[in-house]
Amino acid sequence: MAATFGYLKDVRPYKIGWRVQVKVLHAWKQYTSDTGETLELVFSDELGKKIHCTVKKDLVSRYVNSLTVGDWVLIETFGLSYAGGQFRPTNHLYKMTFVNTTTVFGSEPKSESNYLSLAKFEKIHSGELNPHILVDVMGQIVMVSELENLEANNKPTCKLDFEMRDETDVRIAVTLWGSFAQTVYTACQAAEDKTVVCLIRFAKIKAFKGVRSLSNSFDATQVHVNPAYPEAAAFIQSLPDDGIICVFRERVPRFAIVSAKNEDYDEFPRNTISELITSMDVGKARLMCTIYAIDTDWAWYYISCKSCNKKVTHVHAGVNGVNNKGKKPRFWCDVCKSVVTNVIARFMIYAKVMDNTGEARLLLFDSICSEIIGESAASVLDGSVDEIDDPEDLPDPVKNLIGKTFLFLVWIERANIFDGKEIYKVSKVLQKNGLLEEQLVEESSDIVNAASIVSGDQVPLMLECSQETTDSITPSSKRVYPLNVGSSDGSSTSKKLCIAPVDLEKSNPEFVGEVAFELADVKAEDKAKENVDMKNKGKVVESEEVKHDDGGAVKKVVVKKEDIKVKIEKKK
CATH class of the missing domain: 2.40.50.140 (Nucleic acid-binding proteins)
Known part of the structure; x- marks a missing residue:
């Protein structure tokens, strides 16, 4: 009686007692941190239906020599589970898994076909x-x-x-x-x-x-x-x-088009968190995000060797014959291959970030953290190199990162794309708290101090005579105006500057007196209708002023002034 076999299209996970006859199309070893090194295979039956199979690391040595690519084999007793993962080698709904009771036998070839499924x-x-x-x-x-x-x-x-x-x-x-x-x-x-x-x-x-x-x-x-x-x-x-x-x-040499010193960060794409997670290209991207928490599953600092800058482990008393009774703690450096005491604390913060499209985790190394925190890890720890006791107990400089927004240049590595790695490394800080450093300088220069505003555009009001003829107006060549108004009232925007013109022909030409200025609050509507009658027209009024001569001596100067009749009108 001929043995019966099931087809791959018919297998279901409700039992493990299946028996199939398949051809080994492909075999490769795969390593993950969760499962270790496993043997991965792709089988096909004579109908061309393919299935992915995994042999766990503790069973690899038992079956690896029985599963040669190109051979036909009989497989009995195996488990089935839903096929998952980002990239699956077959479209079968289930994935085969070898168990301890799985048996593999050689078989006569059913077909020489390579079972290609060529895509258009x-x-x-x-x-x-x-x-x-x-x-x-x-x-x-x-x-x-x-x-x-x-x-x-x-x-x-x-x-x-x-x-x-x-x-x-x-x-x-x-x-x-x-x-x-x-x-x-x-x-x-x-x-x-x-x-x-x-x-x-x-x-x-x-x-x-x-x-x-x-x-x-x-x-x-x-x-x-x-x-x-x-x-x-x-x-x-x-x-x-x-x-x-x-x-x-031909390709342009990389060194001819890339400048490490003058890198243009605008060339990198600006991604949201959702775009970062779904990106399929290895490289760098700019990411604007807000830190909403620090991942305290990890320590926020580590101890490193000052010689090689690599992480070291604390050596406790009696380990490897090391006497650690002294005051200075000792550490083992795997790179230097020796016990070291010249160590320093460095930042390594796992930050949880978010934007309006999703959440992600970023790894910030020492140089990045020192830049955004403003001090080194050694300074925050006050020189201590002790191991962390409570990762939940964060110092204030680290806590202050929460709620701040940054623009980071983030690495998208192959592990992020193909291995499901969820942590992205930060390469550089492009913006601090949402603002570029040059923007901060520009914005500070745009702030105007009110005390520095000078009303240089204010033009004094013209004073005209009541006569409509030009002869009754004192010629501009005979008017005297001050070169500089020193008092603060002279620049007031609520007062108008009234200038009393002086006729130099009726004054003593040997003396050039100062012109008296009067600053008064003038209401435009009232003063436009008011006529000021100046009495004693033509009468010369003498007054004494105190002045300093070129030698600095004080002397009295007689200033002769003549009052004239003027009419103040609102200029249209």
């Missing part, structure tokens, strides 16, 4: 495909940029951007990292004028500003250049006969 470029561009499901794509490489050597997560790596087209000449951009980038770049260099076909299995769909592209999803992706697959041969036959081959595009 048009559907990728239109957004029809689920971006959380990894896809298979095949295309002709038509353009390749230079291989970039850079650093990611403090490790050297390489990056390659290139463009592929399908049989209908629809094109799509691809970015590969690490060994995948090196493989494709080497193959394109060796191809010369030949057609280069690239098959990417389990590729990730990225989207930026509505433009979709492809990239590898760490080791979950497979990259094959000119694979010996029947599907690849059929694809080459379907390509347009237009003679297009792979061309290389």
